[in-house]
Amino acid sequence: MAALLSALPLMLSTGVGSELRHPLGVTMVGGLIVSQVLTLFTTPVIYLWFDRLARRVDRRTPEENEGADGNDPAGDATGSATPNAPEGGRP
Numbered sequence: 001m002a003a004l005l006s007a008l009p010l011m012l013s014t015g016v017g018s019e020l021r022h023p024l025g026v027t028m029v030g031g032l033i034v035s036q037v038l039t040l041f042t043t044p045v046i047y048l049w050f051d052r053l054a055r056r057v058d059r060r061t062p063e064e065n066e067g068a069d070g071n072d073p074a075g076d077a078t079g080s081a082t083p084n085a086p087e088g089g090r091p
Contacts, residue, residue: 004032 010025 004029004036007032 007025007028010021011029
């Protein structure tokens with residue numbers, strides 16, 4: 001906010017030579033606003049994506065590890081357990 005507010009005089013000034021400083025002020029204010037909006041929206045979204053990914057990996061881990069220690073719940077001596085279909089009927 002401090003950088004944004006400090007660029008406002010550059011953007012809004014009307015004195016001698018202000019036409020040279022006006023584009024710099026517009027660029028600074030616009031860039032700071034865009035970067036703040038992107039940061040405030042993208043950071044939570046990316047966090048939620050990684051949280052969903054972690055939950056999916058945690059959910060799959062027990063299925064992949066069945067029979068790896070020799071204790072096959074199906075009684076198959078080869079140690080290859082057939083994974084159940086995921087919820088929702090999707091492969």
